[in-house]
Amino acid sequence: MTTSLSLPGRIAQGLTGFGFAKAIAARVGRAVPVLVALSLVTSGCANRVQDVLQPLAVAPAGTSRVTMLVATTRKPSEDPGKLYSGDRGTAISLNSVDISIPPDRNRKIGEVQWPSRMPPNPQKEFAVTQVAKVQSEGQAFDWYRKNRNTKHQVIIFVHGFNNTYADAVFRFAQIVHDSGTDAAPILFTWPSRGRVFDYLYDKESANYSRRALEDLILQAAKSPDVSDVTILAHSMGGWLAAEALRGVAMREKSIPAKVKNVVLASPDIDIDVFRRQFTEMGPKRPHFAILTSTRDKALEMSSWLSGGVSRVGGSDLRPYAPLLDELGVSVIDTSAIATNDPLGHNAFADSPEIVRLLGRRLAGQSLEGGKASVADQIGMTAANFAGSAARVAVAAPVAVISPEAREILKRELSSNEGKMVDGQIAY
Numbered sequence: 001m002t003t004s005l006s007l008p009g010r011i012a013q014g015l016t017g018f019g020f021a022k023a024i025a026a027r028v029g030r031a032v033p034v035l036v037a038l039s040l041v042t043s044g045c046a047n048r049v050q051d052v053l054q055p056l057a058v059a060p061a062g063t064s065r066v067t068m069l070v071a072t073t074r075k076p077s078e079d080p081g082k083l084y085s086g087d088r089g090t091a092i093s094l095n096s097v098d099i100s101i102p103p104d105r106n107r108k109i110g111e112v113q114w115p116s117r118m119p120p121n122p123q124k125e126f127a128v129t130q131v132a133k134v135q136s137e138g139q140a141f142d143w144y145r146k147n148r149n150t151k152h153q154v155i156i157f158v159h160g161f162n163n164t165y166a167d168a169v170f171r172f173a174q175i176v177h178d179s180g181t182d183a184a185p186i187l188f189t190w191p192s193r194g195r196v197f198d199y200l201y202d203k204e205s206a207n208y209s210r211r212a213l214e215d216l217i218l219q220a221a222k223s224p225d226v227s228d229v230t231i232l233a234h235s236m237g238g239w240l241a242a243e244a245l246r247g248v249a250m251r252e253k254s255i256p257a258k259v260k261n262v263v264l265a266s267p268d269i270d271i272d273v274f275r276r277q278f279t280e281m282g283p284k285r286p287h288f289a290i291l292t293s294t295r296d297k298a299l300e301m302s303s304w305l306s307g308g309v310s311r312v313g314g315s316d317l318r319p320y321a322p323l324l325d326e327l328g329v330s331v332i333d334t335s336a337i338a339t340n341d342p343l344g345h346n347a348f349a350d351s352p353e354i355v356r357l358l359g360r361r362l363a364g365q366s367l368e369g370g371k372a373s374v375a376d377q378i379g380m381t382a383a384n385f386a387g388s389a390a391r392v393a394v395a396a397p398v399a400v401i402s403p404e405a406r407e408i409l410k411r412e413l414s415s416n417e418g419k420m421v422d423g424q425i426a427y
Contacts, residue, residue, distance in 0.1 A: 049117060049118055050082065050166075051118060052126075052127075052170075054080055054128065055131055056129050057119075060129070062103060063102060063103060063122050064100070065098055065099065065129065066099045066101065066173040066176045066177055067097070068173065068185040068186065068187050069095075069134065069184070069186045070186075070187045071092055071094050071188050072084055072093050072188070072190070073092060073190050073208065074165060074190070076089065076093065082165065083131065085191075086191055086192055086195075087193075088205060088208055094133070094140060096131070096134055096143055097130070098129045099126060099127070099129070099169065100122045100128070101174070102123055102126070103123065106123060110178060112170045114126065126173065128169075137219070143184075144184060147185075148225050149184065151228060152227035153183035154186055154226050154229050155183040155229075155230045157185065157232045157233070158190075158231065158241045160233075160234040160266075161202045161235050162195065162202065167194060169187065169189075183228075190205055190208070190212075190240065192205060199305065202236060207243075209240060210240065210244050210247055211247065213240060217244060217245070218248060229256075230260065230261040230262070231245075231259065232265065233264055233267070234265045235267065235313070236268045238267030238268060238269055245262065246281050249280065250280070255286060260287065262288045264289070266299060268302050268312075270306060270309050285328055289329075289332065290329060290331050291354070292313050292314065292315060292317055292332070292333055293313070293337075294314065294315070294316050294333075296311075299311040316333070317333075337354060
C-alpha cells in the first residue's frame with residue numbers, strides 16, 4: 001500500500017489498458033484471503049447467544065463489576081435481551097449498564113468470555129447485572145458525580161465496524177477491567193448492524209452519528225464533575241471520533257481544553273481525509289496517539305474497498321513520527337504484537353501487552369501533553385516490551401523525511417490561513 005500523507009489528493013496514474021487489468025487482478029487476489037477470513041469470523045459470531053443483555057435476577061458474588069454510561073443512536077429493540085438493534089434511531093438514548101466479569105483466575109486478559117447460554121454463568125462468563133434508563137441531563141450529571149474518580153477523569157469509547165450493542169458493551173467492559181483504569185467509562189455506540197458484509201451501511205451510520213458524538217463530548221466537557229476527557233476509538237470509530245472533534249472545533253471555535261487525549265486504535269480513516277480532519281480541528285488540539293499495524297488485514301480490505309487509498313491505521317507512519325510528534329501526534333507500530341484476532345485488527349483490546357500498558361494510562365493518567373515521547377507517556381519502554389518485538393515509532397530518525405517534504409507536510413497539517421501561493425490555495 002502507498003502512503004500519501006504528504007501528497008493530498010493523489011490518485012493512481014498509468015492504469016490503462018493491460019496495466020489496469022493487471023492492477024485490478026492483483027487487488028482482487030489480495031482481497032480473496034481477507035474475504036475468507038472475514039467469512040470465518042462472521043460464521044463464528046453467528047453462533048453466539050444473542051439475548052445477553054437481560055440482567056441476572058441476583059447479582060453474583062466474587063466477580064468484578066464495571067458500571068458504564070452508554071449513549072447510542074441505535075433504534076430501541078423490543079427485546080430486553082438486546083436493548084437496541086443495528087438500525088438507526090431518531091434520538092440519543094442513554095442507559096447505565098452494570099457488567100459482571102469473572103474472577104481473574106477464570107479468564108485471560110484481553111478476552112471477552114461470551115455467554116454460552118442464558119442465564120450466563122458469572123463465574124466463567126460476562127453477565128449483565130443491571131440496566132437503567134437515564135431519563136434527563138440531570139441524571140447524566142448525577143451519573144458522572146457518582147462514578148467519578150479523584151481526578152474527575154472520563155474515558156469515552158467509540159467502537160468500530162461490525163459491532164452489535166452487546167459486542168460494544170462487553171468489549172468496553174473488558175478494556176476497562178483489564179486496563180485497571182478508574183476513569184468513569186462512557187460508551188458511544190452507533191448503529192452498526194454487526195454483520196461483516198454491511199460495511200457500507202455501517203460507514204453511513206457512523207456518518208449519521210457525528211452530531212450525537214459531538215453533543216456527548218461537549219456534555220462531558222461542560223460537566224463540573226469532569227476535569228479530563230480521553231477518547232478511545234477503534235477502527236471505523238476512529239473516523240467517527242475525528243469527525244466529531246472536527247465538528248466540535250467548528251461549533252465551539254476550538255476543542256474544549258478538558259479533552260486532553262485521543263487514542264485511535266487501528267483507525268479506518270482515509271489517510272488524506274485524516275489530514276483534513278486534523279487541520280480543521282484548529283491549533284488547540286488534544287494529544288493524539290495512533291496505534292498502527294501493517295499486518296492489519298481488515299484495514300487492507302477497507303483500503304481495497306476504498307479505491308486503494310491507504311488507511312491511517314494500516315500505514316507505516318514511522319518515517320513521519322518525529323514530525324507528527326511535533327504536531328502532538330504519537331505513533332505506535334504494533335505490527336509485531338501477537339493477537340488472537342486472525343485479521344490482526346483488535347490488538348488494542350485483546351493483546352495483554354497493549355491493554356495493560358495503554359489502558360493503565362487511559363483518561364489522561366500520563367498522557368498530559370508536553371513533549372515527552374509516547375514511550376514515556378504510556379510506559380512503553382524497551383524493558384516493558386522485551387520479547388514482544390513491539391516497535392515504538394517515535395524512535396524513527398527525523399532524517400528519513402527530506403527537508404522539503406518535511407516543510408510541506410508540516411505546513412499542510414498546521415496551516416489554516418488559506419493563502420494563495422503560486423496560483424494555489426493550501427487545502
